[in-house]
Amino acid sequence: MLLKLLRNGLGGIIIFVDWITRPAKMERTPEQQVMVENELKDMTLYQLYACPFCIKTRRTLRRLNLPIETRSVNQQSPYRAELESGGGRIQVPCLRIQQDGNDVWMYESSDIIRYLEKRFGQAVTH
Numbered sequence: 001m002l003l004k005l006l007r008n009g010l011g012g013i014i015i016f017v018d019w020i021t022r023p024a025k026m027e028r029t030p031e032q033q034v035m036v037e038n039e040l041k042d043m044t045l046y047q048l049y050a051c052p053f054c055i056k057t058r059r060t061l062r063r064l065n066l067p068i069e070t071r072s073v074n075q076q077s078p079y080r081a082e083l084e085s086g087g088g089r090i091q092v093p094c095l096r097i098q099q100d101g102n103d104v105w106m107y108e109s110s111d112i113i114r115y116l117e118k119r120f121g122q123a124v125t126h
Helices: 002-020 030-040 052-063 078-087 109-120
Strands: 043-047 069-072 094-099 102-107
Touching: 002 052, 030 109, 043 052, 043 078, 052 109, 069 078, 078 094, 078 102, 094 109, 102 109
Parallel strands: 043 069
Antiparallel strands: 043 094, 094 102
């Protein structure tokens, strides 16, 4: 009980700090942003709202201007079972990438961020 209370309190503090220090979004031309958003239709981020590693990943999504669908895997969520059956375990964050009829389940925030940086990290040149 005490551990849960402590975790929720720390999670709230982390969320508040994230909110006041949000990074600016990457700018793209409207055409480039539409292309990026079309590619993102095949991606889903499974996450927990107050998880520090999920917050780190969501900050990257914001900075790179990547409106990826997010799915909460809290205890009551139907997405929890989807993550476990598809990815093999309940661990967040997890990026699901659907490609060529197959699903790739990418765990570990650093791996997800590295992948997104490599694929979408090019800034617009004017």
